[in-house]
Amino acid sequence: MTNTARRHVVIIGGGPAGTAAAESALSAGAFVTLIDSNETLGGQYNRRIPAAYGVRRPLSIGHGYRAADRRAQLLTDHPRCEYLSWATVFRIEPTTGCPAVRVLLGIEGEQRTHRLIQGDALVLATGAYDRVCPFPGWDLPGVYSAGAAQTLAKTQRVLVGRNVLISGTGPFLLPVAKSLVTGGARVRVLEANQGRNILRHWAARPWELRHSAGKATELAEYLASGVRHRIPLRTGHAVVAVAGDGRVEEATVARLDPNWMPIPGSHTTIAVDAVAVSHGFTPQHELAVAAGARLTADGFVEVDHRQRTSNESVWAAGELTGIGGAQVAAVEGAVAGLAAAGADLAARRALAARHRTARQFVARLAAAHPIRPGVLTWARPETVICRCEGTTRGELTAAWARSTGNAYRPTKLATRAGLGPCQGRICAANIAALHRDCHDAEYADGTAVTGLAAATPALRPFAAPIRLRELAELDTEGQP
Secondary structure, eight states: OOOTOOOOEEEEEOOHHHHHHHHHHHHHTTEEEESSSSSSSSTTOOOOOOOOOOOSTTTSSOOOOHHHHHHHHHHHHHHEEEESSSEEEEEEOOOOOEEEEEESSSSSSSSSSEEEEOOOOEEEEOEEEEEEOOTTTTTEEEEEEEHHHHHHHHHHHOSSSSSEEEEETTTTHHHHHHHHHHTOOEEEEOOOOOOOHHHHHHHHHHGGGTTHHHHHHHHHHHHHHHTTTTTOEEEEEEEEEEOOOSSSOOEEEBBBBBBBOTTTOOOEEEEOOOEEEEEEEEEEEHHHTTTOOOBBBTTSSSSOSSSSSSTEEEEEEEGGGOOOOOOHHHHHHHHHHHHHTTTTOOOOOHHHHHHHHHHHHHHHHHHHSSOOOGGSSOOOSSSEETTTTEHHHHHHHHHHHHHOOOOOOHHHHOOOOSSSSTTTTTTHHHHHHHHHOOOOTTTTTOOOOOOOOOOOOOSSSSSSOOOOHHHHHHHHOOOO
């Protein structure tokens, strides 16, 4: 028995999770409004070089494009699907039922049109972005997030450098390496976690991953590419500093203990012209917080077995609920879309089995590739922590020494950390981890822990930048 009559499902995000949610909701008979901030569907995973560039092999970097194109075509042509591209959700407004969504349609800087969208159910698939833990020189030109390096290679065929060092943790380092080496760069990869610990987590209970054959095939392709292109991969190592005259010229690499503490005497200097870094991901949970969804201790949106959040009218899927990659995000999106549409999931045993495996994959990935607290020792007093405002670790430490209690707000006002254009999206997680380390002797004995503090959730009046003129126009809507 289903409950889909006149059900209107609003979905925010056009990546693998959002498009899968839209397709499954349509299959259950719902009306769908799919909102995406990009020009085309597919998200970060399916970004590609524009056809207008006339590249001979436009899909040579990345994969999964055919399935993404099929799904995008289905959604854009479907009579019950309203697809809004170049759409910026700037505010979620709680109501007695499903939260209302305020959207600006159009390119930022040009004349944009305002819409207020009210559905029966809301699915959030806003994804996540790279997290980079600070180290000396990380603000020099030539240091990129791994996601940015991959995007430039995929969508512009631009290499961040010819001699690139990729450092961080997680399987995401491998597709980034493939993207760069395909373009002609010389690449080396450093995984901060110990190889034996990674293998221990992935090798345990292999039957739990029986529905993740696609992920194993994808991993095998990346490893084969690494062997073919002779890409060195070293575990238990990381870039802990970079230096150069105006831009990156060399990187300091250190061998790490299991807690990511650099081992004395292991530091070596390598000449490079670019460094790409990813220490995991930070979920984009601003809209989820505004919708009243509860977060986990790791900062991800808490969901049940149907991907439903603590707000009974709101579902969430994809990297917003835990990092697992595009295939996992698509499975979660399919479950969320069906549930939001009011479909009965009990009879969909195959999907339920894939969903269980997907959640197990997310948990295993988090356990195999955590951020260890030793990373906090990499930054020096002069290292910039908040790049928008130029606030250093020394300035933060001094402000904390002067303040009483553990309140974050006085430090923000004193140092302006987190008050810049990004509003703490980049630095909040690092500041929270440093603040905890400054006030807590938990790591004094070197005991390993699962990871660092998550980004501090902020309930912002606006989830995206909006011009004063646009706000004024909202105030005068409907007036003659």
